[in-house]
Amino acid sequence: MKRKILILVGPTSSGKSALAVQLARSFNGEVISADSRQVYRGLTAGTGKITKKEMRGIEHHLLDVASPKRVFTAHDFLRLAHAAIEDIAQRGKLPIVAGGTGFYVDALTGRILLPDVPADPKLRAVLEKKPPEQLFSFLQKRDPRRAKDIDPHNRRRLIRALEIAAALGKSPRPLTAAPYDTLWLGLRLPRKDLDRKIARRLLGRMGAMLAEAKRLHKRGLSFKRMEGLGLEYRSLARLMQKKITHPQLQKELTLAIRQYAKRQITYWKRNKKIEWFAPTQKKEIEKRILKWKRS
Numbered sequence: 001m002k003r004k005i006l007i008l009v010g011p012t013s014s015g016k017s018a019l020a021v022q023l024a025r026s027f028n029g030e031v032i033s034a035d036s037r038q039v040y041r042g043l044t045a046g047t048g049k050i051t052k053k054e055m056r057g058i059e060h061h062l063l064d065v066a067s068p069k070r071v072f073t074a075h076d077f078l079r080l081a082h083a084a085i086e087d088i089a090q091r092g093k094l095p096i097v098a099g100g101t102g103f104y105v106d107a108l109t110g111r112i113l114l115p116d117v118p119a120d121p122k123l124r125a126v127l128e129k130k131p132p133e134q135l136f137s138f139l140q141k142r143d144p145r146r147a148k149d150i151d152p153h154n155r156r157r158l159i160r161a162l163e164i165a166a167a168l169g170k171s172p173r174p175l176t177a178a179p180y181d182t183l184w185l186g187l188r189l190p191r192k193d194l195d196r197k198i199a200r201r202l203l204g205r206m207g208a209m210l211a212e213a214k215r216l217h218k219r220g221l222s223f224k225r226m227e228g229l230g231l232e233y234r235s236l237a238r239l240m241q242k243k244i245t246h247p248q249l250q251k252e253l254t255l256a257i258r259q260y261a262k263r264q265i266t267y268w269k270r271n272k273k274i275e276w277f278a279p280t281q282k283k284e285i286e287k288r289i290l291k292w293k294r295s
Helices: 016-026 074-090 102-108 121-127 132-142 155-168 191-218 223-228 231-240 246-269 282-294
Strands: 004-009 029-033 094-098 181-187 275-277
Touching: 004 016, 004 102, 004 282, 016 029, 016 094, 016 282, 029 074, 074 094, 074 102, 102 246, 121 155, 132 155, 181 282, 191 223, 191 231, 191 246, 223 231, 231 246, 275 282
Parallel strands: 004 094, 004 181, 029 094, 181 275
Antiparallel strands: none
């Protein structure tokens, strides 16, 4: 029989981390983070990483597993996540995958197949000089199917997709049979409520984020690498280089995170297996999980 795994998705600030902890306590589970930046050590305030207190004794996997100075790939995620699932399941517990990086979760569940294509340094050197908008336009022409499922602002992922398209012609189709028995749950809330939560959450961690960015740079994280980490770190690097002011930082980040949440929602809407709930529907969510576990 296939291993059962629970998937919990949704946009940033929707309450995934808190709900994952509650469900883990209710169903004897452990949480596997599916966040492309929370894997990095030292990226805490900027990524909104869950604290030890918020974990409430629940074991969390794939947090703080890589140096921010090096690139953590989707292949790295798959290797560690599959191992964590096996470890958790063998100990009789429920693996709960929670996070907002859709590409990671889709790769883990076989909805996206990662081809074994080696890096092409010459091609990358050329593509690195192009803005994300142009890279996305290239991908739409070379591999329209992959372009539909990619973040058009993620330079690193766009370059990798173009690298694969150059080698194979197009990205391979997903697996016909999923590797796990998966229940997909999604959190959604009205857009105005989500925007308010994003703004409130950002305001509450602004000071800690700036102190963290300064500490990371002092320890050797370049501004270029910080900008490559995206969102909060991109804007913080720009502030530290005096390219923007503090008021501009707040405005820029609020808009960027709202846009990111919108892209996340658009991405997940394509997955018809996701059953959507409001964060307040905890009883309904638990009933659905019980029904799935008994099947």
